[in-house]
Amino acid sequence: MTRFDAIVIGAGVNGLVAAALLARRGKKVCLIEAARHAGGMAGLRPGEGPALAHLVHNLSPAVRRDLGLGRDWPFALTPLATVALAEDGRHVVVDGPNAKLADGTAHPFAAAHAALTERLTRYGALLRNMAETAPPGGGMSGIAMMRQGLRFARTGLSLRAMGKPEMRRFLQVLLSNAYDLILDEMSDGPLAGLWTADAVRGAALGPRSPGTVFSLIYRMGHGGIVSRPEGGMEAVIAALEEAGRKAGCTLRTDTRVARILTEGDRVTGVATEAGEILSAQVVLSSAAPLTTARLTGLDHFDIEATRRLRNLRARGTVAKVNLKLARAPALPGVDLASARMVFAPSAEYVETAFNPSKYGEMSEAPVIEAVMPDPGAASPWLSLLVQYAPADLDGGWTAAARDRLAQIATRTLARALPDLPGLVTSAEVMTPDQIGAATGGPGGHWHQAELTFDQMLTLRPGNGMGHYAFGPSGLYLCGAATHPGGDVMGLSGRNAALRALEDRA
Template identity: 50%
Template sequence: MTDTYDAIVVGAGHNGLTAATVLARRGKRVCVVEKSGQAGGMARTVDYAEGARGPEIAHLLYNLSPKVAKDIALRVETRKLPTIAMSPDGKHVEMAGDTLRFADGTAHPEAEAYAALRKRLVKFARLLGQLSDAPPPSLAEGLAGLRDIGGLARLGLNVKRLGKQDMREFLRIILSNAYDLLLDDLADGPVAGALAADAVRGCWSGPRGPGSVFTLLYRLGQGGDVLLPMRGMGAFETAAKDAGVEMRTRSTVASVMVEQDQVRGVTLDDGTILQAAAVLSSLAAPLTMQLAGARHFDIEATRRLQRMRAKGTTAKLNLVLSATPDMPGLSDAQKAARLIVAPSATHVESAFNPVKYGEASAAPVLEAVLPSLSDPSLCKDGRQVISVIAQFVPHAPDGGWTAAQRDDLSKRIIQTLEVHMPGLQDLITHSTLLTPDDIETLTGAPGGHWHHGELSIDQLLTVRPVNGLSRYSFGVRGYYLCGASAHPGGDVTGSPGRNAALQLLAEGVLS
């Protein structure tokens, strides 16, 4: 059995769906092949229990590119959430844009310093955000590369336009660590802790790690608003179907067919052949190479891909509750906010240390959301769901993820939450834990890393995923990388997918 398309996309995560939609809206016949029974990848919504649904892994939109939303006609209803930095003494802090105050509405002594710091960081982040909507430049590509250098030239000009003081500050902090930056202006408490947690979420790094300022700026690239997608992130799949993209779920690509250094299509595990002049993979870079076969890549590229760092440190706990939990110090409306448990920047750094030795932190850094408070359609009968991201959990602890290890991690997360939600344990009717190992098994992300590869300075821009393969075209004519391991990286942005599709069209593969 053989079908023919203009392009085939491997993986129906949001980046794969974005790439497919961009091509389909430009008149191309596109098929997306997904091994699971549901599209969405790490951004999909699933049943936690009967009558209770929620985000399986990713639960918020941080960095969605406006150009992506426009190019794929994305229609997603969102609710902007404040962030609550939870404090062990009950004096929780509400962070909403540049505004900082205690959760009870009283003035916070760091409000002015926080506003100045955040405005400065967002200003710098928007400069870097200019680089997200185009391939990273390459001087090795003649005039095409020189055209793309224009993006860097504009960045340099905009940096100069900051003025001498801000320009010096931007250059001073860009490669430094978030810990020192934050504590220059803030006391080491819940506010600094929340910002430090944002700087390293999903990363193999503590806030004292070199370059953690860069990853903090990355999170602020589109202004830093925290958006909850109502009814989940299925809008990416809807946009693809509206554009005429064909979806093949429960189908696994066994290999990418290559003849005379040109992609010819894919072979599915049931023997079905899908022919196409272009194949885009939203899988991680090493897996994308394996699908085509390492023999089609030069030795240096193969070596670099094999050494790409991707150590996942993030687990996910999804809970169904019989009722809304008590949260002393928070109003009913504030319970629907993004809740951060990171008492200080020092706490975040200390929580990273055990992971280096294959152990989970005894007091994990948490980001929790009760999406059903904002979107009652997710639950029935007065129940609520909690979606919890736990930072600093090893991919492969000593002895592996035994039932006892899994139970211990779940208890640690719940006990950490229960400090701020007394009686939480008694409300839990269902729980699902996904360790980094589970995330790797479920999604194929190497090491269970949410970004398919560390967001470190040596794995960004022209060296993402590796030097020589940074512009989406992936070793073989017609083969493209369109997932989180491509520029600009992870989070629910859609930028890698959009950029890869536009690069394919610009290179004339389908003409």
């Protein structure tokens, strides 16, 4: 038997962050990953091409600070402008608050775009404050409870400081849908399409679904800046791995946890599939909540909790398509090598793209985000996130269905990049069912569980489970299914590790 202070299950972004943080605080930590490599969902690769996750939206500075990584991340991040692709060639280039047409002329809604960016970034800063802490309650120690209460009180004060009319406006938009919010500010077109596509990225929701403004504001917490990690997502994962290694954390890949061990109502360690027993009084799991409960034994959870876990909504809708190109595509007046391209020519288009997924069908005209992770290469890859491609496709994701998705994606992008089809030399596809099978994440969902009002903050992943502690004493959830959710961000792992440390202080 090998003894540790803490065991972390799963070396995705959140498991890596949780393990490194615990190790930096002096704990003897073992991080166990079923796959051959660390990285989880973010690092999955459909073939030779780029990993699933291709952009960094909101890697948290709080994570960087807590992992002792200094002022800068130990990898290069290139901020990218976004090109909202248009079928008529009137592409919109968006760089933070600035929006202009690709030919350099002013966009008719440039002022509205700037004002919206400023307002949502300000609101986003309020939510970021909440994202960087565990929701208060859930059996926290008195001091921890006071600290969390203070943070939330600070959020309340910032809200008050906005003044009554602005606060009323904030609370009003928070509960509304992205479609109405955006089209109140500008007429429909590629710029509105871009805003609404960003609001529903990764979700099984359309821009008219309630609560989509909340997720948009969440993403604006870091100013809505998107960056390309140079060296691909592998560089981000390697840096997190190295932070853990430096702090003395043991990483065991190719090792699957078969059971979480308990004595009475206390966690005592884990048993691997190979039959090895590793002991620890603290176990953090970044596997999905129901998977974690099953590994522990459902008798540790009451019937109501088990029912909630079974009913968690997690239906993946985003597929990855990598296109190998003979050369980079070109658009007059646009530097595609330094751009995130988004094909969502209108808010109406995004809503229409969502509709077939409700009935288990893939969209024939999907929303696409495209990036060139290696623009300098002689024959570069174009990395696409294609939404909506539902995990539970009617008839299943056969090889023919995957081929069709690649064709649809190419054909759709060609509406704005006419030379693209002639440049594609090969394609690789990874659909949500494959993502789920590879990581254990239900439905291959971007956030392990949908980020909606009934599954966020203290209700994430479910009512009564919103504080990371999960079932028997010493067990914690630390994956994207917990507050504040997924993305390559690491806050779920960080908050869970801090909670575990506080409980044992």
